[in-house]
Amino acid sequence: MDKKQIFKKMQIAIQENSIDKVMDIVNTESDCLEMMTPFGTWLHIAASNGKLAVVKKFVELGIDINKRGGTFGGGAIERAASEGYIEIVEYLISYGAEIDTSEPERNILFAAIQGGHLDIVKLLMKKGIDTTIKYTGDNMTNMDAIAFAKEQGQEEIFEFIRNNQFKH
Numbered sequence: 001m002d003k004k005q006i007f008k009k010m011q012i013a014i015q016e017n018s019i020d021k022v023m024d025i026v027n028t029e030s031d032c033l034e035m036m037t038p039f040g041t042w043l044h045i046a047a048s049n050g051k052l053a054v055v056k057k058f059v060e061l062g063i064d065i066n067k068r069g070g071t072f073g074g075g076a077i078e079r080a081a082s083e084g085y086i087e088i089v090e091y092l093i094s095y096g097a098e099i100d101t102s103e104p105e106r107n108i109l110f111a112a113i114q115g116g117h118l119d120i121v122k123l124l125m126k127k128g129i130d131t132t133i134k135y136t137g138d139n140m141t142n143m144d145a146i147a148f149a150k151e152q153g154q155e156e157i158f159e160f161i162r163n164n165q166f167k168h
Contacts, residue, residue, distance in 0.1 A: 006032050010042055017051045026061065033063055040069030040076065047088050048079035055080075055088050059095055066098045072105040082111035086119050093127060104135040104148070113149045118157050131165045 001009070006029055013021035025032055032042075039045050043063045046054040048070075055076070059065060066075055077097040080088035089108070093099075100106040109129050112120035125131065131145040143151065146165070149158035 001029060003035065006035065007037060011045070014042065014046050014049060014051055014054050017053050019053055019057050022054060022057055033058070033061055036069055039071070040074075040079065041067050043067070043076040044070050044079050047076040047085065047092070048083050050080075050083060050085040050088065052085070052087050052091065055091065059092075065092060065095055068100075068106075074106040074108075074111075075100060078106060078108045078111050081108040081117065081120050081124075082115050084112075084115055084117040084120065086117070086123060089120055089123060099124070099127070099129055101130060101133050104137065104140065104143075107133070107135075109145055110148055113145060113154055113157050114152055116152075116154055116157070118160060121157050121160060125161070125164060131161055 006025065009025055010022070010032065013025060035042070037045065039048070041063055043055060043058045043065065046058060068075055070079065072078070075097060077089060077092040078100070080092065099108060104110050109121065109124050109131065112124065134142050134144045136142055140148070146158060146161050149161055
């Protein structure tokens, strides 16, 4: 199969959450796990689509859990946090996924805030993510998680972070 065919077949397998189809592709195209798509690795794609069974299989097969890719160059955990898939965020954390706070685009807390996912914000704060890191760039000046939540109109998240940031 050429890369385009592999991409199409793997996309379908992920969408269907089909471990069997994933394994059929992996067994016939052994280097497909190393592929980088415009959306990141296959793990990024499975994480951003909420396909926990496939995420688990990719981790089991050895896809680099911390490989960066996709639009913002973040990890698969950032994609799951952005889309609100707390089970995938929990799973990836349990397998040692890096919580990258080097840039706001890679900060999974900011991804969860922007998506309005209070449950993930709570989880990340319980795990000790730093809510006080401030970013300055093209779209923000000296902005931490509280300021970002306020700016994004996420009032409930804003209140939660403000009231709990130093309790964890």
